[in-house]
Amino acid sequence: MNFSDLAKNRYSERYFDSRPVEQEKLDKILEAGRVVPTACNYQPQRFFVIRSEEAMEKLRAVTRFHYNAPLFLLVCYDIREVWKNPGDRCYENYNSGEQDASIAATTMMYEAEELGVHTIWVRGFDSKTVVDTFGLPEYMIPVMLLGLGYPNERAKANPWHFKRKPIGEFVTEL
Ligand SMILES: Cc1cc2nc3c(=O)[nH]c(=O)nc-3n(C[C@H](O)[C@H](O)[C@H](O)COP(=O)(O)O)c2cc1C
Incomplete structure (x- = not known):
């Protein structure tokens, strides 16, 4: 499938x-998150694999949006390794961590899609609860949870998937 179709078909x-996600596929998905561009090439993105029963129990305690996916990646950034722009006058103490981690998460999401593994992007959690529950060090900042797995017989796109603003609302030529 070409990228345009992949981008349109993902939901x-x-x-x-x-059914668990095969290790070879997980390796490819993680590799896709490794090779992404990051600000100044500082590579602050970090991925935590959640699939053991013990880790899954913790996951279910931090978000209700788990949908029983058999595998989750907790995507974070290490704040000690981010690019900073203290001179930015719109953002106070701007750092690139959330952008870097989101690029990695997005790339992994599309790599999974290409491998036939479906995904759900989850931000419905409290970061402090995630940090405490998984015992993350204070420099590890949670960005999102990527649920991965195969669809069951009820699988379908939510109506929101088909609701997109027209291109003119997104694009302005300056
Ligand atoms: C930043 C972000 C946060 C999201 N958080 C959640 C979430 O916590 N729970 C959930 O069910 N879906 C979540 N989603 C999925 C969106 O609801 C979904 O992408 C959107 O409705 C469009 O539907 P589609 O992905 O099927 O095209 C999130 C998506 C993004 C990009």
Whole structure:
């Protein structure tokens, strides 16, 4: 499938089968998150694999948006390794961490899609609860959870997937 079709066909999966994601596919997905561009090439993105019963129990305690996906990646950035722009006058103490981690998460999401693994991007959690529950060091900042797995027989796109603003609302030529 070419990239345009991949981008259009992807939707947020909320109906997962219990079938695990193969290690080879997970390795490819993580590799896609490794090779992304980052500000100044500082590479602050970090990925935590959640799939053991113990880790899954913790995950279910930090978000209700788990949809029983058999695998999650907790995507974070290490704030000690981000590019900073203290001179930015719109943002106080701007750092690139959230952008870098989001690029990695997005790239992994599309790599998964290409491998036939469905995904759900989850931000419905409290960062402090995630840090405490998984025992992350204070310099590790959670950005998102990427749920991964195969669709079950009820799988379908939510109506929101088909609701997009027209291109003119996004684009302005300056
Ligand atoms: C930053 C971000 C946060 C999101 N958080 C959640 C979430 O916590 N729970 C959830 O069910 N979906 C979440 N989503 C999925 C969106 O609801 C979904 O992408 C949007 O409705 C468009 O639907 P589609 O992905 O099927 O095209 C999130 C998506 C993004 C990009």
